[in-house]
Amino acid sequence: VTVRIEPVLGLPEVVAGEDLVALLAGPLHAMGAAEGDVLVVTQKIVSKAEGRVVPVEGGDARAWIARETIRVVARRGDLLIAETRHGFVCANAGIDASNVDEGTVSLLPEDPDASAERLRSGLAERLGASCGVVVSDTFGRPWRIGVVNVAIGCAGLPAAVDLRGEPDDRGRILETTIVAFADEIAAAGGLVMGKTARVPAALVRGLTIDARPPGRARDLVRPPAEDLFRTGSIEP
């Protein structure tokens, strides 16, 4: 089956207090959004709608970054790799200054899984069809250059698909494979939601979504006990 990633076009600039459901329902209805489709929306428009764009004094976002950080993971110069309250590990605790007004920065949504679920249920009511929703943000990675979109919020689809116990092509049991399904969808959405193009949402269609129960992006946060990169386990 072919998977299609369609940009959601024609969205206006999003401001604080905006009803994203109302904003998205029209374009999604016109696109024929249906059960099984997954809407990817950027963190940026969710944060804007939820009033999570905040002023910075003298252009210095460090006070906000400190507020959003629960653990400093690494630091070099101005770059801070921080764990957020949600458990995400990312640059500057997810705070950035792109595509917002001068003198402001955007913070991550308070609870991106809840944001996704509000969008899902609101759109289901308007559209008469329950689409999955992924709230995406671009994260850097250790060891690899560049950012990719990952899921920071998820509703209506499994975030992680656990293939453990399923046979591979040879009938052997796959022992360790969990696929970060919502992250792959977010990355795919990134192909039409460029950082500089005003396309803050995409509809991903034709996915094979199995019967597993829906999950949350928080499920993709590795528990501390399993995290090899939390407690100085790097060999120097």
Next chain:
Amino acid sequence: VTVRIEPVLGLPEVVAGEDLVALLAGPLHAMGAAEGDVLVVTQKIVSKAEGRVVPVEGGDARAWIARETIRVVARRGDLLIAETRHGFVCANAGIDASNVDEGTVSLLPEDPDASAERLRSGLAERLGASCGVVVSDTFGRPWRIGVVNVAIGCAGLPAAVDLRGEPDDRGRILETTIVAFADEIAAAGGLVMGKTARVPAALVRGLTIDARPPGRARDLVRPPAEDLFRTGSIEP
């Protein structure tokens, strides 16, 4: 523009010495593969064709893992996070036992960028059109649960797209954003190339590929000097 991810269907089991160009040319021709399309192929079929599936004695792959590792990054129990000769940091130096014969494991291709380029140039000759090629593998990530497909080989498209110096939607210059384009394409390919479904290739179409020169997946390896997770910089 809509991006489409089409599975390449009908491929036979790949064996050592197989000519992947000959194998793929038929299905890709039937799909109308054209300039600007990007073929994603799994590491597994490239490794198989290149004879990089090797026997393990007594089911123990550790000798092979040691041979493919140039640096141990982290270890817990049986799990080794290792840097490969290519510079990739991944579980067990990229060696795994899924979808290969009992008693064997697959190693990463010797030079996945060269593998991608051979596929690109061979297919260009057969098809009369130069498609990009991404060789993908599923990598785990620190801090996040699950694997996603990333690019370990790349030809005919930019692997990283450097947006630094381009204006964002507000006309402000984006200072730090490099998008791992080939990784986003690999992850998108993963949506149709399930770990258990016998679909080892996908064609990604409708991408906006700008005029930047083509790059290699090796360009996505973070240089040691920029790597915050190389030298024990984790705070305990």
